[in-house]
Structures are given as C-alpha cells and as structure tokens.
Amino acid sequence: MKSPFSLSIFALAMTGFGAIAVAQNAPPPASETPAPAVEAAPPAEAAPPAEAAPPVDPLVEKGQYLARAGNCISCHTRHNGEPFAGGLAFKTPYTFLGEIHSTNITPDPETGIGTWTEADFIKAMQTGVAPGGEHLFPAFPYTAFTLVSQDDLKAIYAYLKTLAPVKYTPPSNGIAFAMRWPMMFWNALFLKEGRYQPDTSKPDEWNRGAYLVEGLGHCGACHTPRNLLLAEKSSDKLTGGTQPDLVEEGKIRTWAAANLTQATTGLGAWNVDQIAKYLKTGHSQKAGIFGPMNEVVINSLQHLTTEDAKAMATYIKSLPAAGEGVKYPLSDAQKTAGAALYKTHCDECHLDSGRGGFMKAPPLAGSAIVQAPSSASLINVIIYGAITGKGGPTPFGAWEDMKALGAKLSDEEVATIATFVRNNWDNKGTPVTAGDVAKQR
Numbered sequence: 001m002k003s004p005f006s007l008s009i010f011a012l013a014m015t016g017f018g019a020i021a022v023a024q025n026a027p028p029p030a031s032e033t034p035a036p037a038v039e040a041a042p043p044a045e046a047a048p049p050a051e052a053a054p055p056v057d058p059l060v061e062k063g064q065y066l067a068r069a070g071n072c073i074s075c076h077t078r079h080n081g082e083p084f085a086g087g088l089a090f091k092t093p094y095t096f097l098g099e100i101h102s103t104n105i106t107p108d109p110e111t112g113i114g115t116w117t118e119a120d121f122i123k124a125m126q127t128g129v130a131p132g133g134e135h136l137f138p139a140f141p142y143t144a145f146t147l148v149s150q151d152d153l154k155a156i157y158a159y160l161k162t163l164a165p166v167k168y169t170p171p172s173n174g175i176a177f178a179m180r181w182p183m184m185f186w187n188a189l190f191l192k193e194g195r196y197q198p199d200t201s202k203p204d205e206w207n208r209g210a211y212l213v214e215g216l217g218h219c220g221a222c223h224t225p226r227n228l229l230l231a232e233k234s235s236d237k238l239t240g241g242t243q244p245d246l247v248e249e250g251k252i253r254t255w256a257a258a259n260l261t262q263a264t265t266g267l268g269a270w271n272v273d274q275i276a277k278y279l280k281t282g283h284s285q286k287a288g289i290f291g292p293m294n295e296v297v298i299n300s301l302q303h304l305t306t307e308d309a310k311a312m313a314t315y316i317k318s319l320p321a322a323g324e325g326v327k328y329p330l331s332d333a334q335k336t337a338g339a340a341l342y343k344t345h346c347d348e349c350h351l352d353s354g355r356g357g358f359m360k361a362p363p364l365a366g367s368a369i370v371q372a373p374s375s376a377s378l379i380n381v382i383i384y385g386a387i388t389g390k391g392g393p394t395p396f397g398a399w400e401d402m403k404a405l406g407a408k409l410s411d412e413e414v415a416t417i418a419t420f421v422r423n424n425w426d427n428k429g430t431p432v433t434a435g436d437v438a439k440q441r
C-alpha cells in the first residue's frame, strides 16, 4: 500500500527518542566560566597579575547557568568524549530504527554550530528546525525548549560561543533517521510552539518553577508517558514514564520515572522542602537518586540556586493528583510468600512498617518508585541495588548505596517481593511477573 498516509505514519513511527544515556556521568564543561570577577579578583596589591581572573560577561554566566538547567551536557557528551561535542547514541523503543546521535554544539565551524547565528540557534531551540530547514528529531527536547524565552536562549547561545571549538563529527544516524521531512507532520500533531505564558493568578515563585520544570528542565521527557508515535501524552503529564538506559554495548535497561503529581502513588507524601532538597542534593528523607536520575541531579539540578530548586518544588507540589494507581488485592498465598521474602531480604533496613528510617533506608510505603506505573525501577533496585552516581553532593543523612540482591534471588522471588511491596501497606501497583523481572536481567 502506497498511500501517503501510511507512509507518513510509518515514517512518523521512525521519529523518536528515549535517551540511551551512554555517558552516565558526563564530565563537567571543559571551559568552566570563571567565578564572578568580584569574588575571584583578590586585592590589587596582593595579586600577581597572572592569576587575575578575566572579567566575566554576565550574559555568559547566565547562559552557563541556564545550559545547566537544561542539562545540555548530559545528552551532548558521549562516553569519554569532549563535553558538548555530541555523539551520544539514542534509541527508540522501536530498535529496528537504529540509533540517532546528538550533535556537536561547540562553536567549531565545520562540525559544530560555529556558523550558526543567534537567530538560527533560537529557531532550532524553539521550533526544532535547523538552518537550511532541516527538521530535528525530538530526541532533542525542543517540544519543551520551545517554552524558553528569547532572552534566556540568547544567554545560552552566548555561553556556547565561549566553549572551545571541538572538531568532531558524531557517527552517522541509522537509516530511519536520514529522512527528516516526516517531522513536519509530527510537529503539526505534537509540537505546541510558543513561549511560556505566566499564570497571573499564581505567585512568581510558582511561575518560575513551572517555567523550569516544563521548559529547560524537560522533566516530562522521562516522567510523562509517550504515545505510539513517541510524543509525550499531554493528558497524562508527569504521571510517570519509562526511560531506556544503555548499560553496556548492546544492552539496554529500562527504568521507570516516577509519577511526580500529588497522587498517593506519586509525590503525595512529599512536602515542598523534601522535593526541593531531593532536586538540589539528590537526597531527601523520602528517596535518594539512582539510575538515570543520577545525571539529572549531578549534571544539572545540583547547580541550580536554592531558590530555583524551591520554585520547581513549589510547582511540582501543586500538580493535582493524576494517574492514581489501582490496588491489586494480594491473595493469602502471595501475602505469605511475599512477607517471608521481605522479612529475609528487606526488613532489616526498610522495616516491617515499610517506613525505613534515618541513616537506614528510605520508606517503601508510599514510595513513588515502588508504586510507579512501570515496575522497572523497583525491579532494577532489587536486582542491581540503588546506586548514587559520583560527582553529586553528599548531603548529611544521605544513605549508603543499597546493595544488589539479584544474585540471591530468582526471577520468581523478585516478582513475589515486588508484587508484595507494591500492594502491602496502603501501596497500589500492578502485579509483577517473573517475565517482567527476566526482561530487566
């Protein structure tokens, strides 16, 4: 069948994303903007001229801050590669489509964006169209970046211009990503082009938070479920999505990103301070970071000001409960088997009450990870442990990593424990099968 419609749907299905983060902890930018001149410049008489910090352009400094808020570095740095030089591979759930690679956004004129004007850059960020009319794929989160203001994009552009140009051409993309025109149709369906419009009935802090979460922070890229054409489902915003992660060459592990709304299966049990602390430090009384959230905090959120972290938390706390889970009634046999395994393997730290404790472990009762729509992260934590990435802050009271239990437990046992913790206490979650566990091994 050769109807243009079926062709475009096929091509649309080829578009997509799902970040396979090869670079778990991308290195910090090579050309760190020096500290503000006021702070760095020592008193004139004491300062050997050679050490005097060059003056910092406030626009560049602002741009660096915003580039961190947008976490450009995590996606635009390949494993052991130069920061911002691109080459990180992304795959979609449709693996036959092959890979797409992030581009070199250093100012190299041949392999980077050195010849781009400020207007070119702003257009690419806001509309997903590169100079020459080339449509970009939404593995690049321009569907979120479209909300970012002209002024903020000018600052990011000014910052990127100060990076050392790196001559590096990312590997070519899979054949499916050679065809870019179908993105026109995809954009017509799913791109809501336009800047963030403040809600004047809400305080400035809330609006700042919404701007960061929905725009530069692109939290929905992982925390919002996607439809078959891989667009974020706007009706289920931030209710929990999944994220593929490349563990080693050819091996992908899926993670569940939690429901961030006020559902009891989401962040209903977290207060604003706990959310803000988690974003800024990677730890709160409720949870610590692991999996793909590691690089979000380590490369991006830890660098935000306390005020911005608080603003994001204020906005997140205001998200009405959505995507509430459904209780799965455990049979007596499931309860007995689950409780016995829990007692042997989990109780010591997470306690019978499921509440965990200070310096011990986070709560499982009410946990958004335990109750996430997809059980992938819960299974991963049991099999591989909960490992906090290096390079993050180590706040007081942060837990040790939880150790891997995968070698001790069969798929069947992991499934029994997971089903149990998803439905014991007041928790709600779909049951987990041995097959679900096998997929995560």
Ligand code: HEC
Pocket: 019, 066, 067, 070, 071, 072, 073, 075, 076, 090, 100, 101, 102, 103, 104, 105, 112, 113, 121, 124, 125, 130, 135, 136, 137, 138, 139, 140, 141, 156, 221
């Ligand atoms: C979730 C991953 C991700 C994040 C975060 C991300 N990018 Fe990208 N970006 C990509 C991918 C993948 C491409 C390639 C898209 C394509 O080829 O269609 C890309 C392409 C681009 C392009 C087009 C370059 C070209 O040569 O065509 C620009 C400009 C860009 N990104 C800038 C940024 C900036 C600035 C940030 C941070 C504010 C950022 N990106 C954050 C994944 C990301």
Ligand code: HEC
Pocket: 019, 213, 217, 218, 219, 220, 221, 222, 223, 243, 255, 256, 257, 258, 260, 275, 278, 279, 286, 287, 288, 289, 290, 291, 292, 293, 294, 296, 301, 312, 316, 367, 368, 369, 377
């Ligand atoms: C690259 C994908 C990705 C992006 C982008 C992302 N997250 Fe996450 N997030 C995850 C995953 C996966 C988890 C589960 C692992 C964990 O808890 O560390 C998670 C966990 C969380 C949790 C903890 C839930 C719990 O109960 O432990 C919060 C809160 C959170 N993210 C907030 C955010 C915010 C706010 C943003 C945007 C600034 C964001 N995330 C962006 C993938 C992502």
Ligand code: HEC
Pocket: 286, 287, 288, 289, 290, 342, 345, 346, 347, 348, 349, 350, 360, 361, 362, 363, 364, 367, 368, 369, 370, 378, 381, 382, 386, 387, 388, 399, 400, 401, 402, 403, 405, 417, 421
């Ligand atoms: C020796 C102590 C210990 C044992 C035993 C243990 N855990 Fe953990 N668990 C932890 C710690 C500590 C963390 C937090 C790690 C971090 O934040 O990096 C954690 C984190 C978790 C999380 C993530 C919670 C969230 O909301 O982010 C889940 C889920 C979890 N454990 C489930 C289990 C299950 C199920 C078992 C039994 C099979 C178990 N744990 C056994 C110490 C333990």
